[in-house]
Amino acid sequence: xxxxxxxxxxxxxxxxxxxxxxxxxxxxxxxxxxxxxxxxxxxxxxxxxxxxxxxxxxxxxxxxxxxxxxxxxxxxxxxxxxxxxxxxxxxxxxxxxxxxxxxxxxxxxxxxxxxxxxxxxxxxxxxxxxxxxxxxxxxxxxxxxxxxxxxxxxxxxxxx
Amino acid sequence: xxxxxxxxxxxxxxxxxxxxxxxxxxxxxxxxxxxxxxxxxxxxxxxxxxxxxxxxxxxxxxxxxxxxxxxxxxxxxxxxxxxxxxxxxxxxxxxxxxxxxxxxxxxxxxxxxxxxxxxxxxxxxxxxxxxxxxxxxxxxxxxxx
Numbered sequence: 528x529x530x531x532x533x534x535x536x537x538x539x540x541x542x543x544x545x546x547x548x549x550x551x552x553x554x555x556x557x558x559x560x561x562x563x564x565x566x567x568x569x570x571x572x573x574x575x576x577x578x579x580x581x582x583x584x585x586x587x588x589x590x591x592x593x594x595x596x597x598x599x600x601x602x603x604x605x606x607x608x609x610x611x612x613x614x615x616x617x618x619x620x621x622x623x624x625x626x627x628x629x630x631x632x633x634x635x636x637x638x639x640x641x642x643x644x645x646x647x648x649x650x651x652x653x654x655x656x657x658x659x660x661x662x663x664x665x666x667x668x669x670x671x672x673x674x675x676x677x678x679x680x681x682x683x684x685x686x687x
Numbered sequence: 688x689x690x691x692x693x694x695x696x697x698x699x700x701x702x703x704x705x706x707x708x709x710x711x712x713x714x715x716x717x718x719x720x721x722x723x724x725x726x727x728x729x730x731x732x733x734x735x736x737x738x739x740x741x742x743x744x745x746x747x748x749x750x751x752x753x754x755x756x757x758x759x760x761x762x763x764x765x766x767x768x769x770x771x772x773x774x775x776x777x778x779x780x781x782x783x784x785x786x787x788x789x790x791x792x793x794x795x796x797x798x799x800x801x802x803x804x805x806x807x808x809x810x811x812x813x814x815x816x817x818x819x820x821x822x823x824x825x826x827x828x829x830x831x832x
């Protein structure tokens with residue numbers, strides 16, 4: 528007998544992988560993978576690849592692709608915490624590199640959307656190599672949540 | 688070419704091509720820089736894989752952060768005394784407008800360039816430098832050779 532909660536979880540995973548990772552060209556180009564999720568949380572993995580290296584002398588991934596991973600995971604955590612699908616846009620994102628990343632290892636980002644107000648969502652995230660207690664980077668970001676699907680005006684940005 | 692040799696070559700010629708070629712991620716992203724009126728202007732050449740929202744279409748926010756961090760590093764390497772790549776301590780990106788599916792440029796300003804730490808602001812724009820699509824504040828640790 529199938530577990531209804533598990534099948535629902537599988538369904539959410541498929542939707543995340545299809546619409547959030549697969550349908551976003553840059554997330555797809557980075558081969559981002561859904562690791563885990565629950566309401567308000569999302570974990571995505573960025574597989575190690577030679578063409579994403581920032582410094583060939585160390586073999587470590589460039590900070591830029593870690594920024595994209597964190598931005599994508601935080602945005603996904605916001606989507607996981609919204610009761611209805613909404614258009615969102617990153618307002619700001621801060622990333623602290625607390626220790627150097629290691630070469631030849633994938634990077635996992637865990638994001639937690641800890642508060643959603645009517646128009647703004649607040650997210651904290653950490654990036655690590657598999658042990659969340661030993662992060663490479665810690666991050667916090669805010670996102671605008673649009674309450675209608677019309678484009679506001681040119682001054683309201685959209686990055687997701 | 689090794690990264691350090693590429694940095695030396697860029698300082699001699701003002702041509703950032705060798706630096707882009709030495710950094711795999713810069714090639715993947717189409718990120719390079721050029722000297723315009725004595726200042727470094729970073730550039731991210733548009734490619735379909737940079738898109739974050741295909742329905743608008745708009746560039747992925749992470750790619751703008753990548754361009755701004757890279758531009759700051761290019762300018763620090765251009766002005767630096769060592770060939771060691773500065774380490775990013777932190778970066779804060781503010782997204783101001785949606786970035787269209789076109790090339791993006793970036794200009795970095797040193798708010799303080801100390802011996803150990805550099806404080807840098809970066810402005811990313813498309814056609815009008817006065818209307819940035821994103822701005823960043825970043826701190827770098829300057830490492831000795």
